[in-house]
Amino acid sequence: MPIVRVEMWPGRTQAQKAELARVITEAVVTIAHTTPESTIVIFEDVERENWAVAGVLASQPP
Amino acid sequence: MPIVRVEMWPGRTQAQKAELARVITEAVVTIAHTTPESTIVIFEDVERENWAVAGVLASQPP
Amino acid sequence: MPIVRVEMWPGRTQAQKAELARVITEAVVTIAHTTPESTIVIFEDVERENWAVAGVLASQPP
Amino acid sequence: MPIVRVEMWPGRTQAQKAELARVITEAVVTIAHTTPESTIVIFEDVERENWAVAGVLASQPP
Amino acid sequence: MPIVRVEMWPGRTQAQKAELARVITEAVVTIAHTTPESTIVIFEDVERENWAVAGVLASQPP
Amino acid sequence: MPIVRVEMWPGRTQAQKAELARVITEAVVTIAHTTPESTIVIFEDVERENWAVAGVLASQPP
Numbered sequence: 001m002p003i004v005r006v007e008m009w010p011g012r013t014q015a016q017k018a019e020l021a022r023v024i025t026e027a028v029v030t031i032a033h034t035t036p037e038s039t040i041v042i043f044e045d046v047e048r049e050n051w052a053v054a055g056v057l058a059s060q061p062p
Numbered sequence: 063m064p065i066v067r068v069e070m071w072p073g074r075t076q077a078q079k080a081e082l083a084r085v086i087t088e089a090v091v092t093i094a095h096t097t098p099e100s101t102i103v104i105f106e107d108v109e110r111e112n113w114a115v116a117g118v119l120a121s122q123p124p
Numbered sequence: 125m126p127i128v129r130v131e132m133w134p135g136r137t138q139a140q141k142a143e144l145a146r147v148i149t150e151a152v153v154t155i156a157h158t159t160p161e162s163t164i165v166i167f168e169d170v171e172r173e174n175w176a177v178a179g180v181l182a183s184q185p186p
Numbered sequence: 187m188p189i190v191r192v193e194m195w196p197g198r199t200q201a202q203k204a205e206l207a208r209v210i211t212e213a214v215v216t217i218a219h220t221t222p223e224s225t226i227v228i229f230e231d232v233e234r235e236n237w238a239v240a241g242v243l244a245s246q247p248p
Numbered sequence: 249m250p251i252v253r254v255e256m257w258p259g260r261t262q263a264q265k266a267e268l269a270r271v272i273t274e275a276v277v278t279i280a281h282t283t284p285e286s287t288i289v290i291f292e293d294v295e296r297e298n299w300a301v302a303g304v305l306a307s308q309p310p
Numbered sequence: 311m312p313i314v315r316v317e318m319w320p321g322r323t324q325a326q327k328a329e330l331a332r333v334i335t336e337a338v339v340t341i342a343h344t345t346p347e348s349t350i351v352i353f354e355d356v357e358r359e360n361w362a363v364a365g366v367l368a369s370q371p372p
Binding site for chain 3: 063064065066067068069070071074078081082085086089090093094096113120
């Protein structure tokens with residue numbers, strides 16, 4: 001049943017996402033007592049030009 | 063007022079999305095008593111390589 | 125695989141949500157060719173005081 | 187701490203997004219009393235073909 | 249068409265949310281050239297005990 | 311920068327959420343090479359009566 005959603009800047013490899021999905025699922029199953037089959041992990045790549053902190057896009061020059 | 067969000071793997075045609083939007087909106091209007099004009103349906107295509115079940119990305123070979 | 129999320133003001137009964145979940149799932153399965161077991165529908169009740177259109181909260185007197 | 191998410195059709199320039207991020211962050215900081223550094227603004231471009239109102243995709247001819 | 253979603257810890261008054269909705273909508277309309285009627289702002293109160301930074305829930309004693 | 315969102319049925323203790331936040335953050339930092347300070351984990355409790363699989367609410371009797 002758990003749905004985990006990970007928003008990050010682009011740039012992670014498939015291997016990194018696979019490893020993250022594996023470790024996060026294991027953590028949810030172990031700590032929250034769910035089953036692996038019911039645990040979904042979704043990655044969303046958010047471009048730097050769509051992500052602002054302190055009112056400044058991460059793609060803007062400092 | 064309702065906002066409906068549909069996350070699926072890519073591959074649905076425009077015709078399928080149009081039909082889904084039509085049927086879902088009709089269901090919401092009829093069952094939840096909203097108006098069509100205030101009902102929004104948003105589709106989000108999520109790549110298989112960004113979707114994991116049981117800790118395994120849907121793009122990973124079995 | 126599809127995840128459908130329905131945001132509405134509170135006030136729908138359990139029977140209405142059950143019917144919506146049934147009809148939306150059927151639509152997704154039929155039109156987008158998914159399986160029922162992999163189709164998740166999540167409802168989120170959003171209070172009128174947390175929902176604004178045209179800059180005015182739905183809970184504000186006109 | 188606040189996370190603000192703005193979903194719009196594509197077509198806004200980087201300058202428009204930068205200005206929106208700046209003004210929204212300023213509003214949140216001033217009105218909700220947060221700090222700029224803890225305020226995140228994320229933009230999501232949603233294609234017209236993925237956005238339906240009244241059961242009709244925004245990309246469909248009228 | 250824009251949907252703006254603001255996630256914050258609880259504690260903001262209705263007056264603060266009303267003011268935020270008004271100012272954010274004005275910003276979106278002015279900068280992104282949308283109409284007020286099509287601009288939705290949704291607030292989500294997230295409890296401190298459901299919000300972690302650096303791996304520590306905001307409700308945990310330091 | 312990463313934002314991780316965990317949707318689960320209610321029932322997890324604060325200790326379980328704290329442990330999940332700690333482990334997930336550690337995984338993201340280690341595998342995706344982010345900093346702890348920029349990693350946010352948000353939990354959303356979704357009632358069984360708002361969560362349907364195969365068109366049936368998790369709160370419905372079988």
